[in-house]
Amino acid sequence: MKHPHIPGVWHSLLTFGGVIIIVIAGMLWLGISLHSLLLLALIWVAAHSYVIGFDFHEIKSSMISGIEKGLGAIFIFFLIGVLIAALIEAGTIGGLIYYGIDLLHPTFFLPAGLILCSLMSLATGTAWGTIATIGVVLMGLGDALGIPLPLVAGMVVSGASFGDKMSPVSDTTNLAAMSADTDLHSHIKSMMYTTVPTYIICLIAFGLFGLYHSGQTLSAQELLLLKTHLRVEFVIGPLTLLPLAVLLALSLKRTPAEISMLVSVATAVVLAIATQERSLPEVLNSLHTGYTADTGMAQLDKLLSRGGITSMMWTMSLALLALSLGGILDRAGFVRSLLSGLLKRIKRSATLIATTIGTGVVTNMSMGEGYLSIIFGGQIFKDSYEQDGLEKHMLSRSLEEGATLSTSLIPWTTSGAFITGVLGMSPLLFAPYAFFNLINPLLSIGLAYLGYGIFRKVQQPNNIKTE
Numbered sequence: 306m307k308h309p310h311i312p313g314v315w316h317s318l319l320t321f322g323g324v325i326i327i328v329i330a331g332m333l334w335l336g337i338s339l340h341s342l343l344l345l346a347l348i349w350v351a352a353h354s355y356v357i358g359f360d361f362h363e364i365k366s367s368m369i370s371g372i373e374k375g376l377g378a379i380f381i382f383f384l385i386g387v388l389i390a391a392l393i394e395a396g397t398i399g400g401l402i403y404y405g406i407d408l409l410h411p412t413f414f415l416p417a418g419l420i421l422c423s424l425m426s427l428a429t430g431t432a433w434g435t436i437a438t439i440g441v442v443l444m445g446l447g448d449a450l451g452i453p454l455p456l457v458a459g460m461v462v463s464g465a466s467f468g469d470k471m472s473p474v475s476d477t478t479n480l481a482a483m484s485a486d487t488d489l490h491s492h493i494k495s496m497m498y499t500t501v502p503t504y505i506i507c508l509i510a511f512g513l514f515g516l517y518h519s520g521q522t523l524s525a526q527e528l529l530l531l532k533t534h535l536r537v538e539f540v541i542g543p544l545t546l547l548p549l550a551v552l553l554a555l556s557l558k559r560t561p562a563e564i565s566m567l568v569s570v571a572t573a574v575v576l577a578i579a580t581q582e583r584s585l586p587e588v589l590n591s592l593h594t595g596y597t598a599d600t601g602m603a604q605l606d607k608l609l610s611r612g613g614i615t616s617m618m619w620t621m622s623l624a625l626l627a628l629s630l631g632g633i634l635d636r637a638g639f640v641r642s643l644l645s646g647l648l649k650r651i652k653r654s655a656t657l658i659a660t661t662i663g664t665g666v667v668t669n670m671s672m673g674e675g676y677l678s679i680i681f682g683g684q685i686f687k688d689s690y691e692q693d694g695l696e697k698h699m700l701s702r703s704l705e706e707g708a709t710l711s712t713s714l715i716p717w718t719t720s721g722a723f724i725t726g727v728l729g730m731s732p733l734l735f736a737p738y739a740f741f742n743l744i745n746p747l748l749s750i751g752l753a754y755l756g757y758g759i760f761r762k763v764q765q766p767n768n769i770k771t772e
Contacts, residue, residue: 312357317643320353321634321671328717332733343626343717350630354637364633371632372625374677379624382617382723384566385437386595388552389727390612391573392438393596394588396539396581397548399609401442402449403535411450411518415511418443418457419464423504426468429556430475432713433720434566435465437727438549444728445608449531452518458730459738460511462713466742470709471500477709480676484683485690485701495698496705498758503745510740534600538609540580548573611729620726624719627673634671635681644685654693655753658703661686662746665707666715674719675712679704696760706749710742 312320324346331337331345351364359367392398422443426435440461447457469475473489482492535541548569555565570592577583591597595613598606634640644664651657661682668678682704690700712720714736721732728735736743752758 311638312353312642314642314645316353316357317639320350320639321643321667323349323353324630324634324671332716339716340623340626343623343630347626347630347633350633350637350639353639354633357637359637363636367633367636368629369632370636371628371630374628374632374674379621380563381433382621382624382726383614384563384570385433385723385727386612386614386617387592388566388570388573388612389437389441389616390591390595391570391577391588392548393598393609393612394577394581394583394591395548395573396541396545396577397573398442398445399535399539400541400545401439401549402445402608403532403541405442405446406449406532411452412515413512414447414450414452415456415460415515416508418447419460419507419511422461422464423467425553426465426475427472429553430468430472430478431556431562432462432465432469433723434552434556434562435468436461436724438552440465440728441611448608452515454730455734456514456518456738458724458728458735459740461728462724462735462739463507463511463741466710466713466739467500467504470705471496477675477679477705480679481683481701481704481709482698484680484704485687485697487697487701491696491698492701492705495696495702495758495760499702499706499745499749499752503741503748506744506748507740531602531605534602534605538598538600538605540582542580544576544580547576617726620722623717623722624673627717627719627722631671631673631677635677640668640671640681641685648685648689651689654695654759655750655756657686657689657693657695658699658753658759659750661700661703662707662750665704665709666711666746669708669712669715669718673717675708678708678712682708694761696762699760703749706746710745714739714742 327346327349328339328342331342332339347368354364354367355361389398422435422439425439426432429435440458443461444454444457448454469477471493472478473493478493479489482489485492539545551572552565552569555568556562574585574588574592577588578585591613593614595611595616596609598609600606600609647660651660664682664685665678668681669675683700686700686703690697712718713724714732715721716725716732725731749758
C-alpha cells in the first residue's frame, strides 16, 4: 500500500476545478441529472485520491466519514417530509392559506412575507423549519396571487436565512461563534454591522417587486373561488392552526428540533382524525407517501399534493452523494492544500475577510454541508485572524456570511437539496431573488475594503498591513 502524501496546490486546483466543471457544465449545458454528475465527480476525486496514495478502503472510509458528519441532516429530511404531510392532513397548511388571502395584500405580500419568515426563523433558530411550514404556505399564497414563484421562493429563503444567521438559538450562529472561539453576544453584535443595512436593502427591493407585480395578481372572484375549494377539501377553523402553534411554542422553549417536529406531527395526526374525517390508516399512510389533494382545482391540487417520507428520497440521495464527495476532499486534503497556498499571498485584512467568505462558498460546493464549512473555515483561518490582530468575532461573522448564506443557493448541498424537495424548485431558479443571501456577503466585503466594521484588538502585530 502506498503511503498517502499531501497534495500540492496545483493538484488540488485541478481536482477541485474538475468537480466544479463536471457539475456546472453538466447541469447548465448538457442537462444531465445532478445525481449522475455528483457520481462522476465522486469518481473523479476518488481517482485523484488514489494517485496521492489512498487505497480503496481509505477512500471508502473517507466517504463514510463524510456521511456520518451529515447524518443529523438526513434524520431531519425524514421528519420534515412527515411533518408537511401531517400539517396538510390536519388542514393547517390549507387554513394558513385561507386566512392569509385576507390578511396579505398583493402589494405588500413580498416585504410582509420577508418579515414573517425572518421572525419565524429568528424565534425558532431554524431555516429549514421556517421554509417547510411558513415557506410552503407563502408559496401557495404567492401562486394564488399571481406572483412569480421563483421570486416568492427567493423571499422565503432570504427571510429564513436571516434568522438562521442571527438567532441566538440557531445552530449555525452558535457553531460559528464556537469555531472562532468567541462569545455568542459579540458574534451577533458584530454581524449587525453588515446585516442591518443588507436587510433594509432587501425590504426595499422586495417592496419594489411587490409594487411591480401588484397589477398582475388574481381578481377577487378568483381568490374567492380558491377559498371555496379550500373549504370543500378541509374543515377550516382556528383549531387547524394548533399543530403549528405547538411547533412554534416548543421551538421557543429550545426543545430539540426532532422532538418539536414529532410532537407537532402527533398533534396534527389527532386533529386530522378528529376534524377532517380522515381514518387512522389514511393519515399514517400519507406520512409515508404524502397527501394527495383532489379539490378539482389543478393549481390547488399541485400545492397540496406533497409531503411524506418518499418526497424526501430525492433530497436524501443527493445529500448522501454530496457528503461522500466532501468526505474524500476533506480527508485527502485537497481543499486545505488549495487554501494554504492562498493564505500565504494575503496582505490586507479586507482580503483576508473576502477570502474567508469566498472559502465558505467553495467548501459548501465541495463538502455539501454548511456545518462542515463553518468548522473547516474556523480551523483554517483562526491563526491568520490572530496574526492580523483582528477580533475573533470578525472570523465568526465572515464564516456565517460565507458558509451559512451560500449553502441554500447551491443545489447539491444538504440545504439546497432540502429546499428543492420542500418547495419543488431548484436553487438555480430562485437564487437570483434570494437578495439577502447574495447582498450580505458582497456588502460585507465592500465595507471591509472601505475600512468599515473592522474590529481589532488593542495590541496587534503587524504581520499584515492594516487598512
